Every structure is written in structure tokens, then in C-alpha cells.
Amino acid sequence: MKKKVLFLIAILVVAGVFWGALSRVHPFGEKARAPMDDYYLENAQQERSVNNVVTAIVFDYRGFDTLGEAAVLFTAVCSVLALFRKGSEGK
Amino acid sequence: MGMYAILFERNLIKIAIGITLLEASANLFLIVLGYRTGGSIPVFTLAGEVRSMVLPTPQALTLTAIVIGLATSALLLSLIMLLYRHYGTLDVREIRRLRG
């Protein structure tokens, strides 16, 4: 019982340190300097002729990451299928 | 709260719920990082007057992270099902003691 309370206090202290450090880096909500995102927001509609900027980033400007993610999904489905095979356990 | 569930619970299903909770909170934190005061969503369809838009890049990368978390939890639940069939119990401390 005493170990549980000690672990709980330690987790709360670490969470407090994270919170204090992150709130001093940059004030929340102000206009952060992001030149890449400004380029995306201004030029995506003219070059690619699409209305949804998030879809243009996922499928067109960074399409290679989406290819990797589709491969991860396919691998997960294949391994779940391989786990539930009958006939190979028990002689 | 997710870390408390992972470290201190004895039932295996509650540990799986704690892992899913931790991963969902990490994705939420990633989206909140790109916020501009008074901005609207980065979509041009039927927008009234465009003043400023929220950054779209963290939203696109969080999409990938959500799908990867889903694949992780699907495999976790399949392994829990196989463990239950093999050992007959779902308690973590019992499974640690019975070594094969």
C-alpha cells in the first residue's frame, strides 16, 4: 500500500515538471512562425486544384507516408489471420 | 491516468484499456499544438470570409498515428485471446509464475 502511494506521488511530480516546462516555451495560441504551413495554405488550391488542404497534404505533398501506413495496416491484418489458424496446435 | 492503469492493474483487459487511453491522449496533444487564435479549419469549401486558418500539418500526421495505434491494439487483443485459451486465467501475477 505504501509503495502505491509513493509511485502516485512520483507520477504527479513528473507531470507537473512537464507542464511547467511546456507552458514557458511559447505562449498558447499566438501566431507561431511556420513558413512551410503558410506555403501550403496559400498555394495548395492553385497548384493542385483541391479544396481540402489536409487531404492534399496527406495524399499529394506527403504521399509516401501514406504508402507506408497502408503497408502497416496490411501487415497487421495478415498477422491477425496467421494467429488464428486451426490444425497446427496439438498433433 | 493511463500510466496508473498500466502499472497497477492485475486484469489483462484493464491494462489494454490503459494502453489505448495513453495513445489517444498523445494524439490529442499533437493536434492541439498547431492552434492560432480565432482560426478556422483549413478547408476552403463554403467558408465565409477567411481570416486565418489553423496549421494543417499536425492534423495530417496524426491521421497516420491513429491508424498505427489501431493496428497495435488489434494485435494486443488477439494475443490476449490466445493467452486465455492457453492458461485459463486472466490474472497477470498467475501468468508470471507458471513457467510453461
Add this chain to the structure above:
Amino acid sequence: MNPLSVVVRTICDVFAWFMGIYGIYIIIHGHLTPGGGFQGGAVVATMAAFLLVSHGGKKLLSFAKPGFYSGIETAGLLIFITTGFLGLSATFFYNFLAGRGGLFGAVVPIGPNSGILNSAGTISVMNMAVGLEVIGGLSLILIYMFKGIRLFDDQTGGSETGHDR
């Protein structure tokens, strides 16, 4: 374990097809409104879950064969990779259909407007390919997990429990 009541089973039977149409709407309008391939695919995969709740496991396993969903998933992934290779003149994944007329090629006016369905080039094709893959993959996971439970019940020799009838 008691099976669920008649009210829940009837409502799940009616709303499963509504989920199918709503999911296909989200996939197709992926370049106009928020959504796209992955989100719409997850919505359609809940259609399989609704049918499982309302009809019982034995009827679902005789109706939906795993080979059908596996074929849909591989077709989606192959279309995605082929669309990437077709634009190889400039780079990999080049958008060669945008703004040029023909299939998915209309030009979009700058600034806020109401959406045009014919507009984006290869983004629309890739949306539908990824949607097909996610539908096949998640439905296959659901069906095989349910088969795994029934395997366990047959081993211990118990009678049919749950929603089977």
C-alpha cells in the same frame, strides 16, 4: 449469457445499411469536406459489426466468406501503388490529372467556394483505393476474431452461447 433483446436486434438490422451509405458518402467527398479514405473506411467497417450483433454468428459466417473481403483489400492496395507509378515522368506520386480536363480535371476558382465534385486529380482516385483497403482489412479482422472465439467454445465442448441461434 442471455442474447440481446429483440428491440436492439431489430434496430441494428435497420441501421447497418444506413451506415454503409454514410460511409461511402464520406469516402467519395474526401477532397471537399473533412474526412477522406481512412475515416470513411472505418465507418463502413462498423456495418459488419452491426450485422454480427443482429443476426448471430453462424448466419454471418455462412453469408460473408473471408475470400471476398481479402480480394477487396488487395485490389485497393494494388490500385494505390499503380497510381503512384503512372506519374513517374516527373516524380513518384505526381498529380498528372489535376487542372487539365478529362477525368477528374476541372479547375477550381481561388478563394472560398462551394465544392466541385470533379476537381482534384489523382487525389480522388487514391481516396477510393485507400477506402477499399480499410473496409476489407477491418471487416476481415472482425470476422477472424469471432471465428477464434467459436474455436475456443468447440474445444471445451460447450453448447452455443451468446447471440447464436
